[in-house]
Amino acid sequence: xxxxVESGGGVVQPxxxxxxxxxxxxxxxxxxxxxxxRQAPGKGLEWVAFIxxxxxxxxxxxxxxxxxxxxRDNSKNTLYLQMNSxxxxxxAVYYCAKDSASYSGSVHYFDYWGQGIQFTVSS
Amino acid sequence: xxxxxxxxTLSVSPGDGATLSCRASQYVSINLAWYQQKPGQAxxxxxxxxxxxxxxxxxxxxxxxxxxxxxxSISSLQSEDFAVYYCQQYNNWPPYTFGQGTxxxxx
Numbered sequence: 001x002x003x004x005v006e007s008g009g010g011v012v013q014p015x016x017x018x019x020x021x022x023x024x025x026x027x028x029x030x031x032x033x034x035x036x037x038r039q040a041p042g043k044g045l046e047w048v049a050f051i052x053x054x055x056x057x058x059x060x061x062x063x064x065x066x067x068x069x070x071x072r073d074n075s076k077n078t079l080y081l082q083m084n085s086x087x088x089x090x091x092a093v094y095y096c097a098k099d100s101a102s103y104s105g106s107v108h109y110f111d112y113w114g115q116g117i118q119f120t121v122s123s
Numbered sequence: 124x125x126x127x128x129x130x131x132t133l134s135v136s137p138g139d140g141a142t143l144s145c146r147a148s149q150y151v152s153i154n155l156a157w158y159q160q161k162p163g164q165a166x167x168x169x170x171x172x173x174x175x176x177x178x179x180x181x182x183x184x185x186x187x188x189x190x191x192x193x194x195x196s197i198s199s200l201q202s203e204d205f206a207v208y209y210c211q212q213y214n215n216w217p218p219y220t221f222g223q224g225t226x227x228x229x230x
Contacts, residue, residue: 035219037166044209044221044222044223044224045158045160045166045209045211045221045224046221047217047218047219047220047221050216050217050219059216059217059218060217061217061218062218095165095166100171107154107172107213108213108216108219109156109168109171109211109213110156110158110166110168110211111168111171111177112168113165113166113167114165115164115165116165
């Protein structure tokens with residue numbers, strides 16, 4: 001079955017950096033796009049970033065553009081989110097999510113989610 | 124595209140039905156998904172394409188609508204259905220946008 005396991009969370013000071021990872025299994029990782037979605041404490045869901053199956057295209061929410069970088073290593077079935085210039089408002093649970101569309105399909109909802117990883121920006 | 128869900132909270136007795144609404148600020152066709160989230164858990168896909176149930180989703184969950192107005196209906200609520208429900212549009216992206224959520228609580 002599909003499994004997505006995030007790691008790398010913790011506490012970071014404002015202005016700092018951190019990289020989250022998401023290990024995928026149970027599906028052909030190399031053929032699906034992947035997303036990061038976050039949820040601030042007590043708040044709703046916010047889409048953060050999307051990377052196509054082959055890493056050829058990447059898309060970001062305005063709130064993280066220029067600070068976060070999504071990448072993937074298809075040889076390791078792993079998704080990454082490198083976060084720089086961190087702000088207190090980046091504090092959230094971060095979920096990786098599998099895109100519904102294989103290859104360059106155009107229908108994008110999130111059909112499987114990881115359990116989430118907590119990440120706090122605080123001095 | 125801004126997604127607006129109503130009501131924010133819905134109080135329902137077990138066994139009763141519930142109707143949740145989601146409105147898009149622009150036309151999204153049927154490119155609309157619904158997710159369920161329980162406390163401390165990741166969201167789970169319920170409905171995609173506005174009305175297609177995801178794998179293993181019980182038939183008491185149904186979605187309808189197109190364009191800008193959508194509804195998630197839950198017939199005969201079970202204890203495990205009390206949760207927060209989010210709609211999400213994927214017609215115009217980026218960004219993919221979610222509604223603010225509707226909490227279905229026990230009356």
